Amino acid sequence: MKLQNVLPKDIERRSMEIIGEELGELKIDHEKIDIVKRVIHTSADFDYARTLHFSDGVVGKALDALKKGVTIVTDTNMACIGINKMGMEKLGVKAVCFMSDPDVAARAKEAGTTMAAACMEKACTVEGPVIIAIGNAPTALVRLDELVREGKINPELVIGVPVGFVNVVESKEIIMKTGVPYIVASGRKGGSNVAAAICNALIYKLTRK
């Protein structure tokens, strides 16, 4: 097979062009198209053009949050490390993941819950505005819904893209009714890569001009 001759600096631009051509991008809202395309870029899966759901005005709200130096709390170290460091530095944004913290393990064990659910409890203690980005654990979204309803946390944005087979579909339905600004991939698909890609698409809207 013959390789295309594309310079390193042009690979991403050419990829986005191909995605745009195959997507017929006119069908998707201008504000959302960068996010949909970046998720497809990271997954090569055009299903996301159909499954990504956005609450009203969520993109503007997310950008406002990023501008005020939000903390992004992820449910996996993979998602956390996948968020663009240079972009976060420019914005004064930081990303954290509590999954390896001993106090989270202890809390999960005591409550008979998952580490990811216990991470959401720890997220309530973060100072300042937070974005919650869930790419793995539906139990995190379910616990987050409870914590929001109890008034313990009020996230600027919830990225709800856990992946899998047990309570994943249900957890996404739940969080879309919580009343928080959300970007959710309905169905079983998602992942840490998708969570990071959505964060990056939002960050690049502000930092790559």
Added chain:
Amino acid sequence: MKLQNVLPKDIERRSMEIIGEELGELKIDHEKIDIVKRVIHTSADFDYARTLHFSDGVVGKALDALKKGVTIVTDTNMACIGINKMGMEKLGVKAVCFMSDPDVAARAKEAGTTMAAACMEKACTVEGPVIIAIGNAPTALVRLDELVREGKINPELVIGVPVGFVNVVESKEIIMKTGVPYIVASGRKGGSNVAAAICNALIYKLTRK
């Protein structure tokens, strides 16, 4: 929607059961089924049952490499951090990624190539046996093919699952002809999560009995 009542410790087992039921697991080789199922577990994408390709005897060769304390070289920090630490410790295996190394950036700039291709050159300097796990950059696979042919590296296993739209399909075709033991996801799909999942499926074969 009603949540299923599944205990945290049972979520993964129940997920694998569902995947097995939907997959009709009898159709896939016994040795490979754990790998295929774990990739579907991490992606919720049954396409991989059809696209994952294994060179002859690759699973046995990969397990032998893991038993002798191989170094896994990844092309992303996401894949690197996604490989199970406890499993690696048990086996004396380590995972490294050179993507943030200043000498790699300098080499890529000088050669007009990608960082990922320069990482493969650095991988040639790793002492002892190596597994190369590529979840992002087709340019890494293309450079790796050249380095193997030049006798500069002889990996125990190449996990070739880059994702994307420019030279991704082609790079996978190339590496399957290089003459190295491989596990490759043909087509556009793949990712850092898929690369890590394949590493973990192999590690768990030896560490979870």
